[in-house]
């Protein structure tokens with residue numbers, strides 16, 4: 001019998017029970033509420049990206065403190081003298097504490113080591129990682145800046161620190177060295193590469209040692225855990241206990257477990273049914289002249305891991321092989337720009353423009369274009385409206401830890417309609433097996449999958465969507481958080497007891 005669905009209320013009760021006297025502190029590079037000054041007025045923006053989507057609802061339930069880099073122009077004016085602010089502003093439920101970094105620190109640690117080094121290292125997208133010694137030194141020093149702030153927040157009291165992602169791989173070891181009583185957990189939101197790839201990193205041993213300062217280390221899927229454990233064994237000579245997924249470094253255990261991240265299914269499903277979204281659908285349909293057409297949808301941060309040029313090429317092939325659909329099918333691509341200071345992202349943006357132009361010039365007719373590109377940070381309401389309008393949604397990542405867009409599409413379709421086309425190289429593909437799974441490099445197969453989505457009968461669309469909705473409803477964000485929480489608090493205490501020898 002499957003367990004009852006996890007809700008925010010159930011998670012809140014569990015957290016209160018498990019956390020006891022411990023304070024919960026989340027640490028990440030990016031903050032969930034950026035304060036921007038636009039023409040002298042303060043605006044609050046939520047950044048596009050999976051991390052905020054997943055962790056903010058969790059913090060709203062659990063309370064505690066979120067420590068993050070203050071990157072907004074208005075941040076300095078929004079915080080108190082301890083650099084803290086209560087969020088969300090309309091209904092404060094937790095504390096945000098901001099860390100200030102210089103431009104040079106931001107360049108070396110974020111753009112440099114994290115996004116020109118680790119990001120391409122961890123994703124199979126054939127972009128060569130760049131490793132510069134000066135960036136590495138900055139990465140180390142910025143991790144220690146974060147450590148100082150977290151330790152100040154802990155202030156010698158019992159605390160559980162839950163670190164996010166690849167920007168802060170050295171932090172857990174620093175925290176443990178300063179205060180061994182802190183419970184340390186980390187979730188790595190991107191894939192972990194195979195040993196053959198990982199050993200390209202000149203400082204791989206130090207990264208591994210930093211991460212093994214965690215009591216619990218989470219990845220989306222088992223393959224990433226296995227890759228990590230192999231690297232720990234082969235690079236550091238750490239002992240790995242396969243049966244329990246525990247790595248021992250200097251006799252200290254780290255539990256390494258898969259936790260497939262998800263979305264707040266109920267919230268996304270309900271929001272999708274609101275009058276506001278229904279009104280927005282009408283506006284979007286009219287503005288883009290979508291009436292009477294079959295609409296396909298892509299929603300992505302513009303990133304070379306998301307396979308956007310591959311998708312555009314497949315749409316071109318679809319119209320080439322199935323010209324009957326010219327004028328009848330429209331693909332809407334929403335794409336918020338990210339990491340624009342990095343060369344590879346500027347090249348990608350130019351490549352997308354070129355591929356788009358090629359397809360639109362070749363197949364476009366008078367007032368119809370095959371692809372409508374929206375290179376903006378769209379509001380949640382507009383995104384929800386697009387998801388409801390779209391007969392099919394395409395996620396064509398070349399490599400992706402999970403991919404929340406796929407799960408958001410499924411959660412939005414309360415009408416039990418719609419087809420998901422999904423790359424097998426996403427974490428989501430291991431759960432959403434009722435999607436049309438297609439290799440983004442196989443352009444002909446990809447074009448055929450688009451046709452299959454367009455012609456799929458309503459009954460089959462419904463059957464597949466119902467099954468996918470059941471999966472996302474059951475494996476929702478609260479279940480993800482609950483499993484992580486229990487393993488961090490209980491598993492950690494168990495594993496710290498020196499009961500196992502092998």
Ligand code: GDG
Pocket residue numbers: 046047048049050051053054189190261299300301334335336376377378379380383400401402403404405408
């Ligand atoms: C990392 C991992 C993992 C997109 N465009 C707009 C917008 N979005 C939102 C989507 C979704 C989020 O951004 C993107 O989430 P993803 O999961 O697809 O991807 P990453 O940002 O690469 O996240 C990924 C995730 O962490 C969580 O662990 O799944 O594998 O790479 O929520 O809807 N949001 C707004 N405007 C846009 O134009 N507001």
